[in-house]
Amino acid sequence: MDVLVVGGGPTGMTLAGDLARAGRDVTVLERWPSINPSSRAFATMARTLEVLDARGLADELLATSGRTEAVNLFGGGRLDLSHLDSRYRFAMITPQAKVDQALGRYAQDQGARIVRGAEVTALTQDATSVTVTTGDGRTWQAAYVVGADGAHSTVRGLLGAEFPGRTVLSSVVLADVRLARGPSDGGLTVGSQPDSFAFLAPYGDGWFRSMTWDRNHQVPDTEPIADGEVQRVLTRGLGRDLGVEEISWQSRFHCDERQVRDYRHGRVFLAGDAAHVHSPVGGQGMNTGIQDAANLAWKLDAVLGGANEAVLDTYQSERHPIGRRVLRQSGLMMRAVVLHPRPARWLRDRLAPRVLAVPAVRDLVAGSFAGTGLRYGRGSLVGTRAAQVRTPVFTLVRPRRTPPLDTPVAQQERTGPGPALLVRPDGYIAWSGDLTDNGPRGWQAALARWTHA
Template sequence: MTDVIIVGAGPVGLLLAGDLAQTGVDVTLLERRDGAISNLSRAFGVHARSLEQLDARGLADPLLPTGSAVGRLRLFQTVEVDLGALPSRFPYLLITPQYNVERLLLERARAAGVAIVHNAEVNGVDQDADGVTVHTTGGSHRAAYVVGTDGHRSAVRQALGLPFPGRSVLKSIMLADVKVAEEPAELLAVNGVGDAFAFMAPFGDGYYRIFAWDRDNPVPDDQPLELDELRQVVTRALGSDYGMHDPRWLSRFHSDERQAPEYRVGRVFLAGDAAHVHSPAGGQGMNTGLQDAANLSWKLAAVLRGAPDALLDTYQAERHPVGRSVLRSSGAIIRAAMIESAVGQALRGFAVRRALSVPKIRARITGQLSGIGYTYPAHRGEHALVGTRAADVALAGGERLYEALRDRRFVLIGDADLPGWEDRVRVAAPAEAGGPLILVRPDGYVGWAGRDGTGLPEALTRLAGAPSAHMAGHTAS
């Protein structure tokens, strides 16, 4: 029996598996595919908050050279969203294919000792008070906990009998990889004109990934897609087909907006597309899933070390509202792009530009799009910082906070003596003294803060488990 079984070896499952294994948790990763990393993935953008999470694992710097940074997003031809003012080390959207992210996460998971079982298609999940049994085509596996990161058709979710309410937003979206004779003026080309929508992003190897949609031709997903049809729709949406040629892949899919009502059922959890799916507008799909994994991994590790089981309930409390918010924001973008009339399109541009001219609204929009603006609920009476994203502050000795998080421990910014928690908490002095004590969770959010150490032992016991030895006095300043 292993500690945790993860079903699905995409980016979400790989990040979760690597996190757990790095903290000493025994992890088995089940994958129905044969082990090859596909270049047909849909995700093409890594937002600021995901880059921060990758930075906290030492993976952001290796990823950056694989893509191109986009500091401004142009929507509906006349609207620009400026990401350059984001309060982050990564004030941009990194355009890089999903498989580059997957490759780095796979290398990390293997190096941490994750056992990966391929050709293991799940056909049943049974749980009892002591654990969970996962039945696959290659045999059965048992663990204390199971996480389904197996996509929108999640076998784990279906085995739990959980509904996946929602609806299809766009049917018959065209998906293709093509070469172009003329490169778009902007790295990321995207526009909607009511009856047509198109998105273009460079693969980095001479090909461009194309998403396109035609309101007037809603054909079944399994109907073959021809290059001429794609050219016509892209020209309507973007004003040019940029001389598309030599397609290496043409297909169709439909875009849904759905969310599972529960991300936890007993000892089984859902993350990523298994828990929520939405339109590709805004490029938030993979990014939201990576945040799910970062939130859940440290909580599973803590409970396996003795933290109270109630900690696992906070995964639902913190991540379900974020998933719902992403459904709304991505849905709003795609519905705006589908406005048909010229008057409606003009009003759309005016309204969005007006909203972006208000600093608080602009910060909220870019914060949600990039992921850095989300906060988690705090208990009454807790410090105002609790639940907020921790900024990548400088620490004494020249280190950054997100570098200090790379060993997957909590980081206490300040001066404290924490006997019994040394294996789970690193104490780091800030570069500038005078602020409050701040306990940063392994996922880069504030778990506790205070002017002195009052309440810190109780918070640590709740978040990390009891100290491994009797706490013979606690001092903090």
């Protein structure tokens, strides 16, 4: 087997589908017998929608999902997403279970094997392979293993990898609620009071994902959620009663900020929540995991096809800084929401609307929030995303009115001015320059660095 993926959530299924589509022999081991219907994620950001679109999944998800073009913040501040440099100038609001289902079908349709009810109990590796044992006594051997098995990752534990960080918020309650009176201004809505906060995300059908927290009711995750607790804190946090008519499910949890130091351990990699967890404020977790997978899958395929093993080290150098940034960004948002001192809250409520009204600041914050502003490295076009490329293979983008080249590499013509580009399978630019340059700075040399030994 080429790759064994442990964990069948959105990260694992994206990875498995991409590898299977590339012709690799891949199996997913998932300990849950079926998709978890009460998963926490609910917001799919613009960059992730671009990733899903490249795999033929965005349209079907959007057809049955809500969407929002703004985040309504404290003090009347509003983060406007409608100016994003993307086809998707909004966030898609839908339960993670729907994304899980779509990515699971994608992985299966591409030829990945999905084994449910398989819990990993042991892992060993040598110079050429990794061997995994499951609870039923079966052994599985692969050239590489990816642990995409969540915040309580078994793979991470078996590797002995530390998960440094701390708990930053306790007794947070998630729920799906049907409201008699939804917020009139639409969008993602954050309400913040000195002793509580409330958050609402619209599914678009009268149902909302709610997140509530009460500073004066800090109890263990196992404490049952009392009747009326969600309605009470929601009303207090938002400053108005929206009329909770029904709750389909609810769950209490605590929020950690943690990140492994190394995403690679020999022939074993960690991705998604197995590598990083953070505040749910900002809705970044599922999105970051899917993009981890999109980054790693094509690199595994390249090395399995003969590329230099060092290509796999770029997963760490590219994705670890992104994970660290997401932790900091989500943490800042969470700390702003739960501010307690009156002077600090007054300053926050005064500054947020004014700062976000400045177009340059608005677009910078929105691009970071949506993932469209994230890049690998600094400086030139290399490392930025190429939003116009929608096929997850190496693609040569020719300048306008330039005839096709005689090469097996996928090609397309630019729709606007600019240099030629070589775009990686994950949609990021690997090279930009002059198509006639056949030397060490040309596109062929850049392609060879990623794909040849």
